[in-house]
Amino acid sequence: MIDEKSIVKNTYDLIYKKDVDYSLNIFLCGADTNKTKSIRNLLNIEFQKDAKFNTVFPEFVFASLFKKKKNNLFELEDDLAKNVDVIVLPLEGPGTLCELGAFTMNEELLPKIIAINDRKYDKKKSFINLGPVDLIRKQNSKNYILFEKGKEELILDEVIDRVRNQRYEKKSTYNLDNFFNLSRFILYLIALFQPITIGKLKSLLSLVETDKVKSKHIETALQILIQKNRIISEYKIDHELDFYFLSRAGHIYFYEELIEKLNIKKNFSLIRGEVINSIYKKKKKNMSRDKSLLV
Template identity: 30%
Template sequence: MTIQASVKIEDLSSSDIKKSIDTIRNIIINGINDTKKVIFICGKDKSDKESYRFKISQLLEHNTNYQLAYPEDLFEDLLEGQANNSLLSLEQQLAEAVDLIILIPESPGSFAELGAFSTRKELAEKMLVLRQNKYKADKSFINHGPIRLVRSAKGKILDIPHDFDYKNKEHFSEIIKTVKKMIPSGRRSKSINNILLYQNHILLLIYLFDELNITSIHKLMSMVLEKKLTNQELIGCKAAIHSLTRSQFIDKIGNEYILTDRGFSDVQLKYYALNEITNLRISIMNKQL
């Protein structure tokens, strides 16, 4: 069913919105298909097609069905240092939200991430470090510090050829095997207020309300989370919107964010409770009539 009219949240009474919030919160917690595993990939700028991270990303995209996540996509604003925040301050949420962290030490940023993540057991045990084999025997800080910490936490280290070719089975077979072995089975327990999951929440809200401006998104997120948003959470919303825009799940028309066809399809694929979502969307739209 196609609904032509769009609803402005400003046109709805607080009581109308509150009646929908409990249902929305329940859908977010219980109605999402989160069986698709998430791999967080750190390394050199992924726009560099010669980087190992670009090659590993291509390998996983072509040979697995995992969801790939990148720190700069999720936290562009945090990585720019706004409001004195950084990705490293979100380590606990990262540990809860992802199934595996693949880290390729090939840039100053990835060296820092390796050093920081290796000191947290809940992160280190989920880490697969892909080290260039020419550095395997180096008596370096990375080998004697972070690499040892990752190993002690039961994380994995694989050495890859310096001329790594993601199309060469001899180069990638052990990586695929290790990734599949390290990915856990079953569902992850997660907090609704995990900033890495804000993309899912905001996409659903735009789907339900048809179009939302940034103020309305903040208002609804605050109601869903049952709290006033902190500065870090506001930045998390902004970063999630940027990521959804770059992924072409949403578009901005004037001051309003709307779903693209790709975003609409993603909601359809991501949630179990489609009938409940459709009925709620119709109910919200009818409030304007």
């Protein structure tokens, strides 16, 4: 029987706390990514090319938020203020206009918004232009970008450069109530315990003594890792559960880059060996039990 509490502690101390994070955390709004020509989808493709960018979609956060009826949109705004560095908001439909109106009313979120508007609506005297858009322009005119329908690709570099070069008041923090931080810690646990279910992940995260993990953030953190192509999920019919593994890119990042950089290859190999032996012993025990039932 392995000491999971000790393994979780070592993962936190030896990997998570040593891995200094310089990434930019992006809340990417806009039209459905199934619309391949949407600005959100085009930007998402570009963001995925650079490991510096972490992106999360509103639907990931909303899904976990509304599983608990006591949560509300004000709590979402509070989460965004704590978690994200920038909100990229192409105005591509009624939903994005609602998001723009809500987010610009929050003093902490307003400086983080980069709004992208169709040029043909720029001069119209509308509530959006006279209210939320005007607030963004007054806050920072560079955070308001115009595009022409059918020529969306032409503004991609401008948006990426704005995200990359904007000044951020980032603080080095390891709090696991930040779902981007949590995604990094979960990646390390998956590397150690793969294949792993969300139930097992929650059990391991409950063993963290230095911080309290919000259960509503776990699925969001997993989606961030899937979006970043660090992990994949696979549904196993015999277990009726989703299992999470490192993707090929995640394997290369973790085994060939991260543990080499942190100089923890020996320590990690020992811990992973313990986990594999435990899984093998458990399977062997179950096989013996199944054989006895057949006799």
